[in-house]
Amino acid sequence: MRLPALAFVPEKPNGIATLYLHGTSMKADAAPGGPIEALVKQGQIVLAAELRGIGETETGHNKKVWGRVHFGQDVQEVFLAYLLGRSFVGMRVEDTVAWTQFLKTFQTTSNKPNELHLVAIGEAAIPALHTAALDPDLFRTVTLRNMLRTWEELAAATESHDQAVNVVHGALQHYDLPDLIEMAGAAKVKVLEPADPLGKTFASGN
DSSP states (O other): OOOOEEEEOOSSOOSEEEEEEESSOTTTTOSTTSHHHHHHHTTOEEEEEOOTTSGGGSOOSOTTSHHHHHHOTTHHHHHHHHHTTOOHHHHHHHHHHHHHHHHHTTTOSSSSOOEEEEEEEGGGHHHHHHHHHHOTTSOSEEEEESOBSOHHHHHHOSOOSSOGGGOOTTGGGTOOHHHHHHHHOGGGEEEESOBOTTOOBOOTTO
16 A cells, blocks of 8 residues: 655754654644654654555545544444454554654665654554554654553543544453553653543643
8 A cells, every 4th residue: 555755854864763653644743843843953864654544545534424523534444444354553553564664774874774763643653552562672762642541441431532443353352552562662652641532632641
């Protein structure tokens, strides 16, 4: 599957590269003076990439339709994937791995790969966390913003908004999101402004 990305390359790269995954669009934090520019000014290469169903590959369905308001814009595609034995989380992990492999050697001038860092926001955070947990040595740091706190909290909630895309059916029999943080390396994973099942965010540490 072809997916779009924006590459930001400083004049003198310092060998550090950040994979920047935003749950809304690759353009969300790309404006002048934004967080991506701040990283580039430090000498980092930044790849603002999209995962399937986000940004330019998002469905064109009306967000005001009742089912999509409550279960998410991708609900039809999410349940089709489920019937095929797939999850959007899993497919987005595949996308994240592909972007990571590309970024390792992007704009390098020697045989030494880039030192990789990962930033993921909103819908992109759970697939990003899975990727980091599957290969704890892949990223030097992992920053997750507005990520659902736990699947257990989601399962117990009487109401949720736009969470169908964030679940893996049957996963709670084996693990929850905090377990993945431990697998990825709790010391290098930052969870900022986590969200509840309704999408309400909280100050970090609450």
